[in-house]
Amino acid sequence: xxxxxxxxxxxxxxxxxxxxxxxxxxxxxxxxxxxxxxxxxxxxxxxxxxxxxxxxxxxxxxxxxxxxxxxxxxxxxxxxxxxxxxxxxxxxxxxxxxxxxxxxxxxxxxxxxxxxxxxxxxxxxxxxxxxxxxxxxxxxxxxxxxxxxxx
Amino acid sequence: xxxxxxxxxxxxxxxxxxxxxxxxxxxxxxxxxxxxxxxxxxxxxxxxxxxxxxxxxxxxxxxxxxxxxxxxxxxxxxxxxxxxxxxxxxxxxxxxxxxxxxxxxxxxxxxxxxxxxxxxxxxxxxxxxxxxxxxxxxxxxxxxxxxxxxx
Numbered sequence: 001x002x003x004x005x006x007x008x009x010x011x012x013x014x015x016x017x018x019x020x021x022x023x024x025x026x027x028x029x030x031x032x033x034x035x036x037x038x039x040x041x042x043x044x045x046x047x048x049x050x051x052x053x054x055x056x057x058x059x060x061x062x063x064x065x066x067x068x069x070x071x072x073x074x075x076x077x078x079x080x081x082x083x084x085x086x087x088x089x090x091x092x093x094x095x096x097x098x099x100x101x102x103x104x105x106x107x108x109x110x111x112x113x114x115x116x117x118x119x120x121x122x123x124x125x126x127x128x129x130x131x132x133x134x135x136x137x138x139x140x141x142x143x144x145x146x147x148x149x150x151x
Numbered sequence: 152x153x154x155x156x157x158x159x160x161x162x163x164x165x166x167x168x169x170x171x172x173x174x175x176x177x178x179x180x181x182x183x184x185x186x187x188x189x190x191x192x193x194x195x196x197x198x199x200x201x202x203x204x205x206x207x208x209x210x211x212x213x214x215x216x217x218x219x220x221x222x223x224x225x226x227x228x229x230x231x232x233x234x235x236x237x238x239x240x241x242x243x244x245x246x247x248x249x250x251x252x253x254x255x256x257x258x259x260x261x262x263x264x265x266x267x268x269x270x271x272x273x274x275x276x277x278x279x280x281x282x283x284x285x286x287x288x289x290x291x292x293x294x295x296x297x298x299x300x301x302x
Contacts, residue, residue, distance in 0.1 A: 032212040034219060035228065048229055056231065057212045061183040064208050068185060077186065078199055080207065082238040088231065 002075040003145035004107065004117030011104045015066035015125075020054060022094040028058040041094075049091040056088040059098075059134050063125050067102055076143035078116060086136040090127065098133065100125040105137070115147035153226040154296035155258065155268030162255045166217035166276075171205060173245040179209040192245075200242040207239040210249075210285050214276050218253055227294035229267060235288040243284050251276040256288070266298035 029038035033055035036043035044052040092098070102121045110116040118139050125134040180189035184206035187194035195203035243249070253272045261267040269290050276285040 028212075032216045034216075034224065035230075037230070055215070056233070057208070057215050061179075061208045061212065064206070065183045065185075073185065079186075079188070080239065082207070082236065082240075083234060084236060085234065086237070087233040089233075 002071060002142075004076065004109075004119065004142040005145050006075075007104045007107050007117075007119040007142065009104050009106055013067075013071040013102045015070050015098075015100045015102075017097050017099040018062055018066065020062075020092055020094060020096045020098060022052060025052065025054045025058060025094060028061075029055050033057055044093075049093075051091065051093045053094075054092040056086075056134070059088065059092045059125060060086055060136070062098065063100070063123060063134060063136070066098075066100065066125070067121075067123065070102065072140070076145075078141040078143060080138055080140045082138065084120075084137040084139070086134065088134055090131050090133045092127070092133050096133075097128040098125050100132075109144075110141070115144055116141050117144055118142075153222060153293075155227070155260075155270065155293040156296050157226075158255045158258050158268075158270040158293065160255050160257055164218075164222040164253045166221050166249075166251045166253075168248050168250040169213055169217065171213075171243055171245060171247045171249060173203060176203065176205045176209060176245060179212075180206050184208055195244075200244075202242065202244045204245075205243040207237075207285070210239065210243045210276060211237060211287070213249065214251070214274060214285060214287070217249075217251065217276070218272075218274065221253065223291070227296075229292040229294060231289055231291045233289070235271075235290070237285065237287040239285055241278065241282050241284040243278070247284075248279040249276050249284065251283075260295075261292070266295055267292050268295055269293075 037047035041052045102123045105120045107119045123136045188198035192203045253274045256271045258270045271290045274287045
């Protein structure tokens, strides 16, 4: 179990690879982002994305799952107040094999809640060619290990 | 059909309301964000969110769909390079009725692509009590109407 104290700056958590399946991309797009380039191969080829491509929100949601599987799911996470930025840098195409990592940028104790610390991460998702497809930074709140002991 | 020229600063697009269903929230969380407060009522009540709550990514993806239905789906959108920021300000609980709007903050022609203009939006999602639950800013690329005419 990972607590606030375990997230020292520079620590890196690598993601388990995830393959992008056409059916999943279309299902997500139908529900949340029904634009032609996310729904149809021909429309994708005719767009600036160059093929059937995942909604940026789909890629971002998969990035969340990668974080859960890499470290958040086994941590004292209390959730996140939001995303500092999210850049969708390259199209994510059907068949792409995504991987990547979260890197601890900084960590600090909460001023208002002594049992909580706040950790800032840089998150990068790459495709099988090593190209960054989505880059983001966000903060996550974690319970402190020593607060747990005292409770 | 809305083109770049239609997005003048100050123009506002209101979202059609969307009700948050427990089953949808749990299905999204199982796939992308399997944390206890997004999966289970009791775990949600025991968390700082106060009840079974939607993954922030689910709320954000629904916001994308609200933008599509309000204006993007009937526009010359060429997609977005990313999100400037996304703040998850309040928990989104089962049964909440979400609405909100996108407001045009600024618009400018692309320097490198004369057929394209870039529009910056502020997007706010509110619950049934008028409280902002998610606030974001993002830029979207649109084809210009006059480029279309000349093509």
